[in-house]
Amino acid sequence: MKSLPLVVFLVSSLLQPIFAQNSVREKIADEIAYSINHELINHWYPKAYDTTYGGYISSFDAAFNPTENQDKMIVSQARHLWTLSKMIERSPDTKHYYEGAKLGFTFLKDKFWDKENGGFHTLLSREGKVKSSGIGAKTAYGNAFGIYGLAAYYKVSSNPEVLDLAKKAFYWLEEHSYDPQYGGYFQSLALDGTVLKRESNTASTATIGYKDQNSSIHLLEAFTELYGVWKDPLLKQRTKELLTIIRDKIVQKEGYLQLFLYPDWKPVSFRDKGRVAIDKHHSIDHVSYGHDIETAYLMMEASHVLGLQEDYKTWKIGKKMVDHSLRYGWDNKVGGFYDGGYYFAGESKPELIKDTKNWWAQAEGLNSLLIMTDLYPNDPLNYFKKFQVQWEYIQRYLIDHENGEWYPGGLDKQPELKNARKGQIWKTAYHNFRAMNNCEQKLRDPSHLALTINKGENGH
Numbered sequence: 001m002k003s004l005p006l007v008v009f010l011v012s013s014l015l016q017p018i019f020a021q022n023s024v025r026e027k028i029a030d031e032i033a034y035s036i037n038h039e040l041i042n043h044w045y046p047k048a049y050d051t052t053y054g055g056y057i058s059s060f061d062a063a064f065n066p067t068e069n070q071d072k073m074i075v076s077q078a079r080h081l082w083t084l085s086k087m088i089e090r091s092p093d094t095k096h097y098y099e100g101a102k103l104g105f106t107f108l109k110d111k112f113w114d115k116e117n118g119g120f121h122t123l124l125s126r127e128g129k130v131k132s133s134g135i136g137a138k139t140a141y142g143n144a145f146g147i148y149g150l151a152a153y154y155k156v157s158s159n160p161e162v163l164d165l166a167k168k169a170f171y172w173l174e175e176h177s178y179d180p181q182y183g184g185y186f187q188s189l190a191l192d193g194t195v196l197k198r199e200s201n202t203a204s205t206a207t208i209g210y211k212d213q214n215s216s217i218h219l220l221e222a223f224t225e226l227y228g229v230w231k232d233p234l235l236k237q238r239t240k241e242l243l244t245i246i247r248d249k250i251v252q253k254e255g256y257l258q259l260f261l262y263p264d265w266k267p268v269s270f271r272d273k274g275r276v277a278i279d280k281h282h283s284i285d286h287v288s289y290g291h292d293i294e295t296a297y298l299m300m301e302a303s304h305v306l307g308l309q310e311d312y313k314t315w316k317i318g319k320k321m322v323d324h325s326l327r328y329g330w331d332n333k334v335g336g337f338y339d340g341g342y343y344f345a346g347e348s349k350p351e352l353i354k355d356t357k358n359w360w361a362q363a364e365g366l367n368s369l370l371i372m373t374d375l376y377p378n379d380p381l382n383y384f385k386k387f388q389v390q391w392e393y394i395q396r397y398l399i400d401h402e403n404g405e406w407y408p409g410g411l412d413k414q415p416e417l418k419n420a421r422k423g424q425i426w427k428t429a430y431h432n433f434r435a436m437n438n439c440e441q442k443l444r445d446p447s448h449l450a451l452t453i454n455k456g457e458n459g460h
Contacts, residue, residue: 021384028391029443032436035399040436041087043404043422044429046096048080053127055107056080056100060423063403070126071425074112074142078149079430080104082225085152086437105153108146109165114138117192118172120146123425135196135208138189140177141215143169148222155229166226170235173219178238179211182264184245187215205281210268213250213257216242217295224302236306243302246295247317254343255317255324256287256350257295271345278342287341287350289329290361293368296321300371319376322368326381331357335386335393336410337365357410359398359427363435366390370439374446406432 043064048056050070058076059067081104088097111128112120122142123132150166153159176193177185188196188208198209223239249265250257260268270281278285296318303311328350329338339361340354369387376383397410405422408414421427 024388025443028388029440031391031395032440032443035395036433036436036440039399039401039404040406040429040433041083044080045084045087045100048423049096049100049103050107050126051103053107054103054111055128056104057126058423058425058428059421060405061421062400062419064405064422067421071131072107072112072124072126072128073425074108074120074122075145076425076428077104077108077112078145079428081108081149082145082152083429083433085149085156086433088156090437101153101157104149105157105159105162108150109161112146113165113168114191118168119143119176119189119193120169133191135188137191138193139215140173140185140187140189141218143173143177144215144219144222148218148225151222151225151229163230167230170223170226174234174238179263183241184211184216184265185219186263187212205284207260207284209263210260210284211263211265212260213246213291213295214259216246216250217257217291217298220246220302221298224298224305228305239302240306240308243299243306243314247299247314251295251317251321254350255320256289256292257321259286259288259291260284271343275344278344282340282353285342286353287329287343288339289325289337289341290339290358290364292321292329293325293337293361294364297364297368297371315375319372322372322383323381325365326386328352330386331355334397334412335389336397336412337361356413357397359406359408359410360431362390362394362398362410363406363431366394367435367438370442374442405429 047064047066048058050057055072055077057066057070058072058080059070061067081101084097084101084104087094088101091097107128108120111124114121119138120143121130121132122136122139125131147166147169150162150169154162154166172193173185176189177195179186186195187210190196196208198206202208220239220242223235223242227235227239245265250261252258252267258267258269262268268284270277270285299314300318303314308314325337328341329352330336331338336357338352338354339356339358340352341350342353343350366387369383369390372379372383373387393410394406397412398406400407400422403422407417408420408427409417411418
């Protein structure tokens with residue numbers, strides 16, 4: 001038997017690792033597709049459709065049975081609408097997705113939208129009566145998700161009424177929440193849209209009057225989705241502005257997001273106040289690894305949808321955020337991203353202060369790790385290996401293979417969450433479905449979302 005020519009042998013040897021990874025990618029893609037269809041979406045829909053009052057019921061117990069309290073929040077209702085719209089793209093022959101999406105849109109239009117003052121209400125009863133009229137009655141964050149869900153639904157419905165409502169919400173934010181002096185948006189708004197300001201008696205633990213990373217990144221996400229179906233110049237300007245503010249002002253030099261900031265974008269920090277004060281203000285000031293890895297993706301997605309060419313700065317900062325989360329917020333033993341760290345005064349590295357692992361951070365980590373895999377395949381951090389470990393972690397500690405959906409947090413750290421609710425107004429299928437949907441498509445086709453970059457300039 002003749003031996004292979006040297007050049008054929010060498011080429012074959014070089015391709016073997018690629019073929020091996022492709023085989024692994026296909027296997028994981030199949031596992032993810034199965035989990036989407038048989039362990040997630042099929043449990044939510046059509047069970048969550050509220051055919052009595054409209055919209056969706058969102059609260060389900062550990063066995064995925066509806067619970068008693070079914071108040072409706074704009075964030076979760078809009079996330080359901082977004083998810084169903086994406087499922088229509090994924091499975092266009094499934095009739096009930098169209099019926100379910102229409103239920104959500106109609107409830108947003110008829111109940112959540114404030115016909116007197118404009119803007120989306122934050123919280124309603126199941127029947128659609130307003131339950132929030134004081135602090136938090138309207139938020140930039142809530143209105144962002146209203147836009148997000150509507151934009152996705154317009155893409156699959158082509159209903160001009162849907163796009164009109166998304167535009168109204170965008171212009172309402174422009175009039176009431178946008179800051180013409182420093183840019184960006186204020187989060188806390190009164191019922192009439194007035195920005196709530198900090199007073200001398202405002203509690204130090206209150207976030208009124210601050211700007212924040214969370215509403216900023218999800219406004220970016222919503223505007224990106226809307227720009228995909230509405231190429232408006234002002235919308236494009238605001239989306240680029242948000243991308244720049246997040247990347248250059250909210251992300252700190254170490255590679256993490258400052259959670260809250262003053263109107264001029266100076267950080268709200270308690271670093272010099274001592275540990276007692278830091279613990280007291282944990283919700284305002286800490287390193288949130290989940291938000292960091294999520295934002296890396298949202299920035300790159302916005303840059304791509306905006307059509308920005310050679311946007312090396314965004315890619316560099318996005319990678320820095322993922323790498324920071326891996327170095328300081330990653331569990332090297334079993335995988336998973338921790339919930340929180342803190343840069344104490346005088347320290348060059350963040351200390352781990354919260355080692356639990358909430359479900360949404362694990363989903364966002366899965367998505368961003370795969371993006372990094374395809375952008376930087378030879379990086380010493382070995383993103384693909386960590387992506388594999390993360391998927392194994394999710395399957396072992398987060399997915400309820402019997403009752404469906406994900407536990408609220410990893411059972412390796414919080415085994416008691418096995419009996420916790422699978423759904424509530426802050427927990428829908430949005431984070432985990434989006435991550436798995438993106439990952440399945442990208443595993444099968446690395447060019448998915450066209451998140452590519454000229455590697456030569458970055459040395460990877």
